Amino acid sequence: MSDQHRIGGNKQSQKPVxxxxxxxxxxxxxxxxxxxxxxxxxxxxxxxxxIVHKSRPxxxxxxxxxxxxxxxxxxxxxxxxFKTFVVDAAGREQVLGFHLPGELLGLEAIYQGINISNAEAxxxxxxxxxxxxxxxxxxxxxxxxxAHMFRLLSQRISELSxxxxxxxxxxxxxxxxxxxxxxxxxxxxxxxxxxxxMSRADIANYLRLATETVSRVLARFQKKKLIxxxxxxxxxxxxxxxSRLAGSTNESNTTLGAL
Amino acid sequence: MSDQHRIGGNKQSQKPVxxxxxxxxxxxxxxxxxxxxxxxxxxxxxxxxxIVHKSRPxxxxxxxxxxxxxxxxxxxxxxxxFKTFVVDAAGREQVLGFHLPGELLGLEAIYQGINISNAEAxxxxxxxxxxxxxxxxxxxxxxxxxAHMFRLLSQRISELSxxxxxxxxxxxxxxxxxxxxxxxxxxxxxxxxxxxxMSRADIANYLRLATETVSRVLARFQKKKLIxxxxxxxxxxxxxxxSRLAGSTNESNTTLGAL
DNA sequence: CGGCAAATTGAGGAAAGTCAATCATAGTGG
DNA sequence: CCACTATGATTGACTTTCCTCAATTTGCCG
Numbered sequence: 317m318s319d320q321h322r323i324g325g326n327k328q329s330q331k332p333v334x335x336x337x338x339x340x341x342x343x344x345x346x347x348x349x350x351x352x353x354x355x356x357x358x359x360x361x362x363x364x365x366x367i368v369h370k371s372r373p374x375x376x377x378x379x380x381x382x383x384x385x386x387x388x389x390x391x392x393x394x395x396x397x398f399k400t401f402v403v404d405a406a407g408r409e410q411v412l413g414f415h416l417p418g419e420l421l422g423l424e425a426i427y428q429g430i431n432i433s434n435a436e437a438x439x440x441x442x443x444x445x446x447x448x449x450x451x452x453x454x455x456x457x458x459x460x461x462x463a464h465m466f467r468l469l470s471q472r473i474s475e476l477s478x479x480x481x482x483x484x485x486x487x488x489x490x491x492x493x494x495x496x497x498x499x500x501x502x503x504x505x506x507x508x509x510x511x512x513x514m515s516r517a518d519i520a521n522y523l524r525l526a527t528e529t530v531s532r533v534l535a536r537f538q539k540k541k542l543i544x545x546x547x548x549x550x551x552x553x554x555x556x557x558x559s560r561l562a563g564s565t566n567e568s569n570t571t572l573g574a575l
Numbered sequence: 576m577s578d579q580h581r582i583g584g585n586k587q588s589q590k591p592v593x594x595x596x597x598x599x600x601x602x603x604x605x606x607x608x609x610x611x612x613x614x615x616x617x618x619x620x621x622x623x624x625x626i627v628h629k630s631r632p633x634x635x636x637x638x639x640x641x642x643x644x645x646x647x648x649x650x651x652x653x654x655x656x657f658k659t660f661v662v663d664a665a666g667r668e669q670v671l672g673f674h675l676p677g678e679l680l681g682l683e684a685i686y687q688g689i690n691i692s693n694a695e696a697x698x699x700x701x702x703x704x705x706x707x708x709x710x711x712x713x714x715x716x717x718x719x720x721x722a723h724m725f726r727l728l729s730q731r732i733s734e735l736s737x738x739x740x741x742x743x744x745x746x747x748x749x750x751x752x753x754x755x756x757x758x759x760x761x762x763x764x765x766x767x768x769x770x771x772x773m774s775r776a777d778i779a780n781y782l783r784l785a786t787e788t789v790s791r792v793l794a795r796f797q798k799k800k801l802i803x804x805x806x807x808x809x810x811x812x813x814x815x816x817x818s819r820l821a822g823s824t825n826e827s828n829t830t831l832g833a834l
Numbered sequence: 835c836g837g838c839a840a841a842t843t844g845a846g847g848a849a850a851g852t853c854a855a856t857c858a859t860a861g862t863g864g
Numbered sequence: 865c866c867a868c869t870a871t872g873a874t875t876g877a878c879t880t881t882c883c884t885c886a887a888t889t890t891g892c893c894g
Contacts, residue, residue, distance in 0.1 A: 402736070424733050563665055
């Protein structure tokens, strides 16, 4: 709850526990359908690829962008994990979301033309960079891309709406774990076992809980045999029970369950 | 916290306390720059007007759309006020936002193609209806409209991000009041005095507080001479103090401040 | 091996929630 | 026209959840 300004200073080597599967994909990103509309045909895909820029990997703690930066690019996570957060006048940090490979970053800056949040790498991570102007220009030519952008923006709205709910610590934690599981699954990783790229403090902040509460809830879940936690590694032992805890709106619906 | 399914059954006659000013505007909507990109020229504006459908006014308690409805339209509030909300598996309602004249509704449904929230009129209200297909089609032809849509979606993301913050009851209430004030001002109404279209219960739910807490906080604010409340009518007596309470990120920035 | 940061665990306190009673207002019907 | 009733708002007393503070413990990296 304090040192959000360190740059670098990695601690844990964060590697996916499980193997990704391949998608129909953007050759540069390797992200597949998550960043490319499924309905786009080959020529359009190659147009999209032309505006995608690979960028160097970021070390843990490095910022992709900061509050106040002029907005020019949006990003797709290639590997690793990012957290986005704001710092209010009182210096308190608020984590707004965690962003896994295939997910977009920077969308909230479009409105004001200035970044209103910070994005920090959690573990070594890399992104694809897209100039926003290129994206809008190409969206004019490729209806599928425009539609995709609308959907992605709408998706983020859905996620944030889901996160807005006033739930207990147990509910929020269950929702969080299931959300991660769903998103890992979508990306071809195991939805049963995964690494938490973020610290307990970040999870706590994101869920509007105290760090200690996160520890306690995880301990309680483990005692109830719902999960197994070992440091960063989490295994979901009883998803059904977790779903019930979460309020069970989490079966068919991929977007619900807080980010 | 219970009877969200009543249709009709108005109670209070909700009238703006103050007079709106005129904007450059869509003739059908009368909404001005809020629903029309400022940069659009006359021919483009008339194209936009062609896809706008005025619809009959809704009575208090009537739903504009419901969870599960197939998504086909987005809406711009013409008059009155709407609340959007979800109901979770346990039957608990969660208010996601209040929507004033000039603001858009239904954006979160784009992603899934199905409405994931309910929109209910608070007091007699009316909307402009836009077929989403028309909007996307026209956005292909009119770059300014596409840009505007991106901005609007991004704006909603900003708003929800701001609402995500973990603040105290006093902070949340101050933010809420200031947000309303800013939005009324933007629309040409007084930012000092306005009517709350929504019940205490709705405010409480939106702010993740108990109804009683909302009452108590408002009473406390009044005792401290920060505001004057009389039923639905609110007058802001000391905006600076409220801003300080809110965390004071609320001067220049129109989008921050919950909702 | 030492030192540091993160995580866990325990004890006590505070903010907000719940339950319950009262008050006020607006709409209803005699 | 006015009493009556229902609904929403307020106020008070008590409870609960989660936070805060503090003390360890654990694991990691030099």
